[in-house]
Amino acid sequence: MSRVLIIIPAYNEENNIERVIQGVIDFGYDIVVINDGSTDNTTNVVSKYNKIKLINNPINLGAGGSLQTGYKYALENNYDYVINLDGDGQHDPKHIDELLNELLNNNTDIVIGSRFLNTESYKPPFVRRLGMRLFSIIAKVITKQKFTDTTSGYKAMTKDVIRLFVSPEFPNDYPDVDTLILLYLRGFRIKEMPVKMYANSQKSIHSGWIKPLYYVFKMLLSIFMILLREKVFKIKKMTV
Amino acid sequence: MLIRQKILAITVSLIILFTIIHLIKKRKLREEFSWLWIITGIGIFVFAIWNQLLEHISILIGAVLPVSTLFFCGIVFLLCISLHFSVKISDLTNKLKDVVQRVAVMDLYISELREEIKKKD
Numbered sequence: 001m002s003r004v005l006i007i008i009p010a011y012n013e014e015n016n017i018e019r020v021i022q023g024v025i026d027f028g029y030d031i032v033v034i035n036d037g038s039t040d041n042t043t044n045v046v047s048k049y050n051k052i053k054l055i056n057n058p059i060n061l062g063a064g065g066s067l068q069t070g071y072k073y074a075l076e077n078n079y080d081y082v083i084n085l086d087g088d089g090q091h092d093p094k095h096i097d098e099l100l101n102e103l104l105n106n107n108t109d110i111v112i113g114s115r116f117l118n119t120e121s122y123k124p125p126f127v128r129r130l131g132m133r134l135f136s137i138i139a140k141v142i143t144k145q146k147f148t149d150t151t152s153g154y155k156a157m158t159k160d161v162i163r164l165f166v167s168p169e170f171p172n173d174y175p176d177v178d179t180l181i182l183l184y185l186r187g188f189r190i191k192e193m194p195v196k197m198y199a200n201s202q203k204s205i206h207s208g209w210i211k212p213l214y215y216v217f218k219m220l221l222s223i224f225m226i227l228l229r230e231k232v233f234k235i236k237k238m239t240v
Numbered sequence: 241m242l243i244r245q246k247i248l249a250i251t252v253s254l255i256i257l258f259t260i261i262h263l264i265k266k267r268k269l270r271e272e273f274s275w276l277w278i279i280t281g282i283g284i285f286v287f288a289i290w291n292q293l294l295e296h297i298s299i300l301i302g303a304v305l306p307v308s309t310l311f312f313c314g315i316v317f318l319l320c321i322s323l324h325f326s327v328k329i330s331d332l333t334n335k336l337k338d339v340v341q342r343v344a345v346m347d348l349y350i351s352e353l354r355e356e357i358k359k360k361d
Contacts, residue, residue, distance in 0.1 A: 217275060
């Protein structure tokens, strides 16, 4: 029997986390909430549920850092599969088994839930969609595979992928298209599946203009460095 | 700008850029800490090859020589970098304090649990 863990990272999600927990609790899988140094009532809300394990990061590590806490927990406790979904209620939990089945049937090593393959999902604002399109094109050029939702945090993965994600190669802040490219270059199979996502009414890392600008810069730099490290730019020796 | 000054500025900017990329590649510098350094390197390179821009800025700020503008911009960038790292160090100091305090409290809990187990045995 395969062991499955659901990881829910949460930062100041006192208003949303209960809804997310109620959506996933009936699946019967182990659940761990990573409270990423929240300053609100998130800890108390999660503590009400005995079935759910709560890991409190003493300080705020960011999205990537808190997910990695969960991956380390999964690996130490010998879980075979991990599903992560955001604590803000954006991701509809009804797709959990669909994503998991793809792994159980050995169709892929990691499944990414895409809001753009699902017609019922909300669509992000135009400027953000433009940025996502840019990264989709970059990902397609490198991987020869089409990715529609490069910023999705709704993922299911095997133990082999988790082993890579607990290494220092996993980013602390935004594990998005750079991580997909790294997975591709390491030979992992990646698949996208339609999932329903809701709009996040609260804060977003993509709001304002400085953070999105920084995000684009950092992501481009990160992709470039992955290509350098993986020796994609290796110059072929000229044969005379 | 003299050709020797131009060569010097281009060489320095390229050395900065290659060093930054090498450090990130070797994971000795994280991407999120590198952006100001990369802007500095690119800034010096642009000024070195685009003389007119440097001359326009020199006139704008009242500098006599374009080279003075280049050095002034360099000093401003260095100040920004120093400030950026001061902010980061302050943030890390606070985070380290929180982690140490948390570990200390957990250490106490573990000692108490051990005592309880001993009593039960």
